[in-house]
Structure formats: structure tokens, C-alpha cells
Amino acid sequence: MFQMVGLGEQAGSGVPKIYRSWNSQHWKLPKLEERSESNQTVLAMEMASLIPTDAVEALRLEMGEEFDKLDKVERLAVVTAWTERCVTHRRLMELTEDHPHDLTLKLHALVGRGVLDSEGPGRSTFYFLPGRHPIKDTELDISAPPERGALNSVHNTNSVHKTAKSVHNTNTTRVDIERNNQQELQLNSIAALISTQKRTDPKMMRKIIVTLCHIKELSIHELGRLLKRSEETLRTHYVSPMCIEGLLERKYHNIINHPNQKYRAAKKSPAIPAE
Known part of the structure; x- marks a missing residue:
């Protein structure tokens, strides 16, 4: 770890080395955090994969060959939308070092090909997998209704408990x-x-x-x-x-x-x- 940080080497050479190593492993990029209350500057290095294996397997089953055709940044955007329910331009900037304009083009291309859907104007735009709206799915009751036979079988039980529930x-x-x-x-x-x-x-x-x-x-x-x-x-x-x-x-x-x-x-x- 001390060698990676660059202890004893040319000043400033350690942090870029850390970023390259984390990027090569598809880990979340380290973040510099300034903590004014404790007068500390902290380099947070999470060894958490940006592309979880379960997400990749699920998306391959769902998208087939289309998923394997995605480049590195496109795949990262789609996987993030799968794991976090949506992805934004700002979020993608946190996960990759690509130029913001290039990220915009990537997201628009994914929408154009039907890989992602989008909603919201300008900087408020967020992107999600088709049919998986991050807001509506969590705020609306999307549970399937019971079958007709089940409705008849539980009707009497519901009527018995209706008064008790009301109280x-x-x-x-x-x-x-x-x-x-x-x-x-x-x-x-x-x-x-x-x-x-x-x-x-x-x-x-x-x-x-x-x-x-x-x-x-x-x-x-x-x-x-x-x-x-x-x-x-x-x-x-x-x-x-x-x-x-x-x-x-x-x-x-x-x-x-x-x-x-x-x-x-x-x-x-x-x-x-x-x-």
C-alpha cells in the first residue's frame, strides 16, 4: 500500500497510480473528501466493483448479445441503472474519467437504441431500463391482483374482520x-x-x-x-x-x-x- 501511494517516490505520483489501479479493477474510483470540522483531507478507497457479477449475468440473460456489444462506459451506465434503479449524467461522471460531453453522447446513444429510457429536462434527466421507472415502481402499488377464485375464497373472511379492522x-x-x-x-x-x-x-x-x-x-x-x-x-x-x-x-x-x-x-x- 505504501508503495502504491508513492512513499519515497516523486511527490504526487502515488495518487494517479491508485486511480489507474482502481480503474483497471473496475472498482469505484477513490474520492477525496475535505472534512472541515476535523481539518482532514481523506482519500476514500472502496474496493467495491462497479460491475457486479450478478448484474452482468442478469443483464446478459435479459439483453442477450446486445449487452456484449456495449463498450466499457455504456456497460457501466446500464449496470448502474440496473443496480441503482437509475443513472444520471452526474452519477456517471463520478464513476468514470471520461469527458462530460462524451458521457452525454453515450447516454443519448443508449436511449436512441432503446437500451435505456430517459425522463426529465436538462440536468434533471435520469436514465433507467425500459419498463423499470425508478419513481413509479417504488411509489405505486404494483403487486399483481389475486386470481378470481382467490377473491371468492377470501370474501367471507374479509367481511368477518372488517368491523375489527375499522375500529x-x-x-x-x-x-x-x-x-x-x-x-x-x-x-x-x-x-x-x-x-x-x-x-x-x-x-x-x-x-x-x-x-x-x-x-x-x-x-x-x-x-x-x-x-x-x-x-x-x-x-x-x-x-x-x-x-x-x-x-x-x-x-x-x-x-x-x-x-x-x-x-x-x-x-x-x-x-x-x-x-
């Missing part, structure tokens, strides 16, 4: 409403440290946002309502930078502009202690 659901709803009301009061109480002030110290704003997102996953709209600040200001000056710094995490990390995007505090993020 149970009513009680559960009341508990949920009470819990949500308490949570809303807690959120508003914390947000008041910001919402009642015209000007706020940026450090305090960041602490409040982390604390709110510790309590509940929140969208930009919800944060704006609680803090009485514009969504654009929160997104540009706080939420997006805090995601990059690892203080916040996106619910849909592969689709940044997901219409139902929400944010939660990272486990390492310190919240303001409750009084």
Missing part, C-alpha cells in the same frame, strides 16, 4: 394524529429561533436546519414554511452545501430534483440539545 384503524389514526401534532409543535418551537428573526447568523441557521431534519425528513417547501425563508435561499445557501458537506442526506440521492425530495440529518450531524 383498529380508527384508534391508530387518532394516535398518529396526536403524534403528528406533537411533532409539529416541536418543529415550530425550534424553528421559532429563526422564523421570528429578520436576520440570522448562518451558523445558527445550519444548526436549526440539522435539528429540524433530525426530528423529521423535510422538503425544501416544509423548511421554508417553518423558517419563514424563501425556498431558493434555503436551497442555494444552506441545504445543497450541507448535503455536499455530509451534514444532510437526500431521500432520493440518485435523483436530486425528485418532486418528492426530502432531507434528513446525517447521523454524524450534531443537533441542538432539547431543553
